[in-house]
Amino acid sequence: MINSDTTILEKEPERAAASTPVSLARRIGGLSDRAIAWLFITPTIALLLAINIFPLIWAIRLSFTNYRANRPNAVLENVGLQNYQRVLTDSDIWIAMQTTAHFVFWTILLQTLIGFSLAYLIDRKFRGHAFWTTVILIPMMLSPAVVGNFWRFLYQPQIGLFNYIVSYITGVPPSSFEMLGSVSLAPWSIIIVDTWMWTPYVMLICLAGLRSIPDYIYEAAEVDRASAWRQFWSITIPMALPFIMLAVLFRGIENFKMFDMVMLLTGGGPGSTTEVASITLKREAFESWRTGRASAFAIILFVAVFGLANIYVKALNRVKQR
Amino acid sequence: MAEITLAGISKAFGETQAVSNVNLTVRDGEFVVLLGPTGAGKTTTLRLIAGLEKPDSGRVTIAGRDVVGEAPASRDVAFVFQQYSLYPHLTVYENLAFPLRSPARRLPATEIDGRVREVAKMVRIDHKLENRSTRLSGGEMQRVAIGRALVRKPAIYLMDEPLSSLDAKLRGELRLELKRIQSELGSTLLYVTHDQIEAMTMADRIGILAEGRLVQMGTPREIYSNPANLHVAARLGQPHINLIPEGLLPGGSAPAGTKTIGARTEHLEIARSERGNAEIDWIEHLGDQNHLHIKVGQHRLVTLADPYLAIGRGDRIDLKLRNPLYFDAGGQRLT
Structure with missing residues (x-):
């Protein structure tokens, strides 16, 4: 028995060598493994360069010129930092940035609170929880164009269901207020739709976080005589926090460049009360045709989002490493 | 408490x-x-x-x-x-x-x-x-x-x-x-x-x-x-207790109804003998002690042995029981 054991051990390296496949390169004539690896990733890299990196570099170039896309044959003049200077001193743009910040703040706050609460409720294994999870996810699966148009009907003062329900609850006549047309309500009408549509997404991420907490941690806490309240604050929240922060990051980046819903619901109006940065950018680029200046603005937005996201990811990693 | x-x-x-x-x-x-x-x-x-x-x-x-x-x-x-x-x-x-x-x-x-x-x-x-x-x-x-x-x-x-x-x-x-x-x-x-x-x-x-x-x-x-x-x-017991049918080995006094005998190391007496009833099949050397694998007819037993016991693979031994444990057909202990 001992003898046979030693012979098996001695043969081990040979057997390992025999079971390792012949290098791929030797089978495909003349190419090294490294060359084959490059062969596989080149199409992806080429595509990324063509549709992501090249336009970005081109936009940076244009941001230093007076280029106008509707006059492609005009002489291109290098204007240095003038575009950036104009953008950063333009009070309209600063107002648009404030509007954007307002949207980002409220949508994230509402979506995180409601999303986490829903996740917390649906995490209890009650009868049919899988069905209700799917139902809750439906808004997120719809096309923004459909959602936008659909909500315009709901917000319609005379026939809209939203106004009808509000009037049913509060007693205010339905046609006495106009969600999309009033200066004070229009921003909120967009926040409501975005929250309706994207809360399920936040819920899904929070649910993943809650499911990642093993049952025995709660059992240990229960034996350690921690109340439900204490379990929630000292176990559930800290352990789900990295997931919640991730959801906030995703929604934050997404809503910083929010365009579709605003365009479909209010188009930036009434006046410019819902004109977020991306709408201003679009007007600058495709209505005023100041392509150079719009490029500068786009670059500024890009750097801002990129910088904020980076700071945030650092914080997220700190939380995760605890 | x-x-x-x-x-x-x-x-x-x-x-x-x-x-x-x-x-x-x-x-x-x-x-x-x-x-x-x-x-x-x-x-x-x-x-x-x-x-x-x-x-x-x-x-x-x-x-x-x-x-x-x-x-x-x-x-x-x-x-x-x-x-x-x-x-x-x-x-x-x-x-x-x-x-x-x-x-x-x-x-x-x-x-x-x-x-x-x-x-x-x-x-x-x-x-x-x-x-x-x-x-x-x-x-x-x-x-x-x-x-x-x-x-x-x-x-x-x-x-x-x-x-x-x-x-x-x-x-x-x-x-x-x-x-x-x-x-x-x-x-x-x-x-x-x-x-x-x-x-x-x-x-x-x-x-x-x-x-x-x-x-x-x-x-x-x-x-x-x-x-x-x-x-x-x-x-309990290391090596695992040997379970053998009644009558396989001499020694001990099985009460009526005994079907299975449980024999641990302390229940087995080993003596070298050319014409013994058992044969050493294998020895595992653990250092401080040896595991003897013993063949008795169709049955195999494992027991501990002193490392200095002069015995080798293939040797015949005389195996006897000393106060083993007796169990009836249902596995219950008989005393």
Whole structure:
């Protein structure tokens, strides 16, 4: 028995060598493994360069010129930092940035609170929880164009269901207020739709976080005589926090460049009360045709989002490493 | 500290009967080990005492008080889980302090601090108090988990295979430490394991569980030398007890109805003899002792032998029984 054991051990390296496949390169004539690896990733890299990196570099170039896309044959003049200077001193743009910040703040706050609460409720294994999870996810699966148009009907003062329900609850006549047309309500009408549509997404991420907490941690806490309240604050929240922060990051980046819903619901109006940065950018680029200046603005937005996201990811990693 | 009794406890999970009609008393200050294979109902028994499961029938009393309707928090037990179950986002110190920071207890901070440091020293983790609990080795994590149970002075400590995921050396060390701590504190402890060595070395009394039933309860010595049936006999002893049919070997005096004979090393007499009834089939050299694999007709036996015993593979020996264990056709012990 001992003898046979030693012979098996001695043969081990040979057997390992025999079971390792012949290098791929030797089978495909003349190419090294490294060359084959490059062969596989080149199409992806080429595509990324063509549709992501090249336009970005081109936009940076244009941001230093007076280029106008509707006059492609005009002489291109290098204007240095003038575009950036104009953008950063333009009070309209600063107002648009404030509007954007307002949207980002409220949508994230509402979506995180409601999303986490829903996740917390649906995490209890009650009868049919899988069905209700799917139902809750439906808004997120719809096309923004459909959602936008659909909500315009709901917000319609005379026939809209939203106004009808509000009037049913509060007693205010339905046609006495106009969600999309009033200066004070229009921003909120967009926040409501975005929250309706994207809360399920936040819920899904929070649910993943809650499911990642093993049952025995709660059992240990229960034996350690921690109340439900204490379990929630000292176990559930800290352990789900990295997931919640991730959801906030995703929604934050997404809503910083929010365009579709605003365009479909209010188009930036009434006046410019819902004109977020991306709408201003679009007007600058495709209505005023100041392509150079719009490029500068786009670059500024890009750097801002990129910088904020980076700071945030650092914080997220700190939380995760605890 | 208090006495714990289980009276007629049963618990089923769907079709599976995990625990059936278990009666068990853990006396005040006693170290009781429940020994049994996977699926014998050991963990379920602990969870029933802790209140993490509700029994289908039966009573659990802690210090004379029926606790079946009570939540884990009000039962005053401490539980060490098999998977450490430390709070991963907290430091070692915070993990140890967690059970003391219960609002129901309202201990002053200085007392908590004193208690945490005392226990940390006891389980030898006091040099890592500020470490994150996820940055510890397996042995350290389990020491923190044990320490977290020890910071309180509950009615009973319940431990679910706390050493099973550690390597052999560490397991040996912690086994000693645990026994030392328990006797220092005089605490009541119910410990679950499938490792017979842990059971034999630490227990005041051992309970053998099989298929949800408590088969036998007694001191390690009793369980080892007077097993109630074949199952219990097979749980203890290294190498495994030899089970041979009656009449195969000479010696001993089998009572009527004997079907199977259980023979451990101490029940076998070996003498070299050219015309013996058995043959040495194989010898495993373990260093301090040898495992002899013996062939008797179609049957194979394993026994321990002195490493100096001058005997080799293929040698014939005379094998005789000396006061072995007798079992009837149903596996029950005959005396």
